[in-house]
Amino acid sequence: MNAELDCYRALVGFLSEVLGDDTEIILHDVTDLEHSVVAISKTNLSGRKLGAPVTNLMLKMLKEGRSKNKSYITNYEGVAKDGTVLRSSTFFIRNTQDDIIGMLCINSDYRKMERVIAYLSQFVGVQRPIEKKKEKPPAVEHLSPSIEDLAKESIKEIVGGVNIPPERMSQEERIEIIEKLNENGIFLLKGIVSIVAQELCTSEASIYRYLSKVKKVQES
Numbered sequence: 001m002n003a004e005l006d007c008y009r010a011l012v013g014f015l016s017e018v019l020g021d022d023t024e025i026i027l028h029d030v031t032d033l034e035h036s037v038v039a040i041s042k043t044n045l046s047g048r049k050l051g052a053p054v055t056n057l058m059l060k061m062l063k064e065g066r067s068k069n070k071s072y073i074t075n076y077e078g079v080a081k082d083g084t085v086l087r088s089s090t091f092f093i094r095n096t097q098d099d100i101i102g103m104l105c106i107n108s109d110y111r112k113m114e115r116v117i118a119y120l121s122q123f124v125g126v127q128r129p130i131e132k133k134k135e136k137p138p139a140v141e142h143l144s145p146s147i148e149d150l151a152k153e154s155i156k157e158i159v160g161g162v163n164i165p166p167e168r169m170s171q172e173e174r175i176e177i178i179e180k181l182n183e184n185g186i187f188l189l190k191g192i193v194s195i196v197a198q199e200l201c202t203s204e205a206s207i208y209r210y211l212s213k214v215k216k217v218q219e220s
Contacts, residue, residue: 016041028103046143057141063185078141151195178210
């Protein structure tokens with residue numbers, strides 16, 4: 001673990017005790033994306049453990065450089081492996097050169113609170129006002145416990161939009177998938193190519209070839 005993050009370990013336990021059993025606190029070391037989780041609270045909502053990888057949303061932000069002018073992002077949607085929807089927020093930890101070296105993430109389960117509010121509204125006979133439908137963020141954070149799960153979730157999300165099974169895809173369709181995965185930062189992870197190849201029913205050599213084509217187009 002990056003030594004500069006060591007002082008944040010105690011903050012994980014502190015915030016966990018303050019915020020209670022419905023909130024998970026996680027410390028990430030982004031200098032090791034494949035094993036970024038270096039501290040996690042006793043309350044575990046996402047199913048991740050020490051050594052789990054960074055999330056899909058964080059990869060995309062790091063790839064696009066969207067985190068450069070931000071100190072934190074708050075109240076976005078996170079989805080645990082079991083499908084539980086969480087309210088998530090992330091604080092970016094920077095070194096003296098202003099490079100992001102870590103992230104302190106807070107994931108909260110508000111289902112109990114929603115049930116209490118619904119019960120009290122019914123009990124006192126108050127009809128809750130109709131809330132305006134909020135626009136969803138462009139990406140949902142998948143809180144994956146492993147690199148394999150992260151890759152599968154990312155591919156599933158993209159392939160779902162194409163609506164063609166991987167085994168029936170043409171070369172052009174696979175290249176399109178690779179381009180979107182690259183934009184999402186998935187290839188920042190080491191050892192990801194073999195997993196992507198398996199999920200897209202093709203060879204690692206083909207994935208490297210497609211990725212090379214994508215990068216050439218982006219650079220031209």
